[in-house]
Amino acid sequence: MLFNSYVFVLLFLPLCIIGYFSLNHFGKYSAGQFFLLVMSLWFYGYYNISYLFVILTSMLINYGVYLLILKFAGRRTLGKGILFSGIVLNLGILIYFKYMDFFISNINAVFKTELDFLKIALPLGISFFTFQQISFITDAYRGEVAKYHFLHYACFVSFFPQLIAGPIVTYDELIPQFLDREKKKVNADNLAAGIYLFAMGLAKKVLLADVFGDVVTYGFTTLEQLNSVTALLVMLSYTFQIYFDFSGYCDMAMGIGRMLNIDLPLNFNSPYKALTITEFWDRWHMTLTRFFTKYIYIPLGGNKKGKARTYANILIVFLLSGLWHGASWNFVFWGLCHGIFMVLTRLFSDFFKKLHPALNWLMTFSFVNIMWVFFRAETFSQATTLEVLY
Template sequence: MLFNSYIFILIFIPLCLLGYFLLNRFKLRIVAQCFLFGMSLWFYGYFNYWYLFIIIASILINYFCYVYIGKLREKGGSGKGLMIAGVAVNLGILGFFKYTDFFIDTVNHVFKSDIGLLHILLPLGISFFTFQQISFIVDTYRGQVGKYKFIYYASFVAFFPQLIAGPIVTHDEMIGQFLDESKKKLNFDNLTKGIFMFTIGLSKKVLLADVFGSVVNYGYVAPERLTFLSAWVVILSYTFQIYFDFSGYCDMALGLAKMFNIDIPLNFNSPYQSVTITEFWDRWHMTLTRFFTRYVYIPLGGNRKGRVRTYINVFIVFLLSGFWHGAGWTFILWGVLHGVFVIITRLIKDIIGDKKIANPVQYISRGISWIITFFFVNITWVFFRGESIGNALFVLKKAFTFNTGAAGLVVDPIIHGAFKTPEMSELMALTNIDAKIPNLLTWGFLLVSFVIAIFLPNSKKMFDKFKPNVITLIFTIVFFVWSFLSISGVSTFLYFNF
């Protein structure tokens, strides 16, 4: 089920809220938690009921490991063997569904063989709930986990706002809230905050990300049609598509959880405002960065074993990050490029230290650093989106090949047309502004998106400062209705594919 679907907004959420809080009102705590877990399974199985067997089996296996590691620790053992086995099983399940066809295809290319692909369907969210449970098993081995009933553990894994595309939550962030008696009653302030945040996320997804998506699909399917300027419009469109798509999902997840009085961790914090690539990764997919830091980077030695080892550890983390995002060489190359740039950034910092630069040079330096970082992120997104490395390189070739004459500054009319959504076309017709300023929508979408991403505060800040009043009510109603009426077809979130 999609957050941006009629059945979710009109049926699922009202029914889920009503059932959960009504059961809690009658002090049926376990029944209410089972209801929430059951609704989360409906949400997940709506895509494909076969997914339910996978997630339920995963939950049962990991809960078994948790229980028996605990018993071994009580008897004086460490449970290390079972922890390793549990992690291996999790990675094995993830690897089978996500990487089998990739490895077969790679073997076929290297050895000129003709092994048939299995065409295994990737269960939605498997990368997220697998990492979530790996962290739980490792923390259990480390003695950092208390005793939890099965239903609370299952709810921690399957809680629908964060199930499909994160954030990657930890047990200490979630299970305690499910047990908190103060969160069992419907809270009007939290409900209105949640609706406000959900509306912001829905608007980002439907009104911005999906519009850019049409442009991106056109450009990458046949990049030979692109001119110099068209190529840059396509590249920037993907930069903003993935930004508003992921940001929108994160906002909606925060809002939905808040409706149930649950606070999930921030996963997105205006990453395009970053002045270094290191800062970018402190702001983009923050819980994935946290996972790799806790369970890969630090166990490898972190920065405690000298500069060279630190750089190697950083490289390994980003290589794995690329591989986690997708089973393809484009994702691996994307991860490698980010890893190398982070290492270069750290190397420069290690050489010059944290020297303070006097104003105004400091601001000039930060501005240049931001330009370099934003440019790098834009270019590497091309590999992230490309159908293949060759496809990505072709798009970049078009972007860095200036066509002679005026042809290079012409944008494909189909690209301009993709920005003309029905409501915007009606507005243009009423004002006749498109006749006065041709293709205003193309540049308007890009400019507005740039301003939102670079200059406006993060949605979380708006969320924290939110107070129910006439202005916020009008804002929420207008954008909710506009977004709701703009929902058309099935438009999944990009991170559903990871």
């Protein structure tokens, strides 16, 4: 069910808002929360009913891990083992659905085998709800999470506005809001603000992203007919398509959340204004950057273990970021290049500081624009063909 579909705008969303606030109005707070969970699962299962089995199984496993962590909170070694097992289970599910065919294709290429592809349907949003649940059990192990009912936990994981494409939220950004009875009441200001945000996001998606997308699709299907000018036009079109599409979706998610009196974190902050690649990642997909920083970069040592270790940690994070976005070598290359540019920015920070801001912006925007080609292309050769034409 797409946010820009008639069934969502005219049926699902009004029904969800009216039903949720009606139950809360009569003091049926648990019923209202359960209704929100059912609506979220309906939204998710609308794409493919089999997806429900995946997300429900994932939630039950992680909630069980969470309860075990709480039960053995005083036994650090055991708790660490439970956390490790939980993370492995989460990553195992993610790898099975998202990366197995990628691994099989590489095994076949390296060892000249003919293993059959699994051709498993990728559950939508699995990367998002997997990361949210890993963050939850990790925070529970750190002693930061109180005891929560499964209903509230399930709503945190499956909350439909941000389930498919983010923003990636943490438990403390959602569950306390679900428990706040003041937020159970209709708020006219929030409703109006939410409608405005949703409309802005919808306009970004339909009027801008989809139009740029037509140019991109035509360009990538007629590469042999492009020249330098049209190749540049295709590259720039995708740069704006992915921004307006992704940020538009997040604006719609924030708008729906606001209609329900739920505040979701900002995920984009004018990323193409960035003067450095570091600033770009402080502005682009901000909740993903936050996740990698808190749960991978800092545990690896962050910038506290010397420069060489810092640079290695940056490269590891961006390699994982590339893989998180997709199961292909294009994404790995894209992530690695961003990591290398990030390291170079730190190595030569004094040099970059001396440059005019306009030149820094041009270098950053040009790099991001070129790298998006590898993000969009179906194959590495397709990406390099467009780059050569440009």
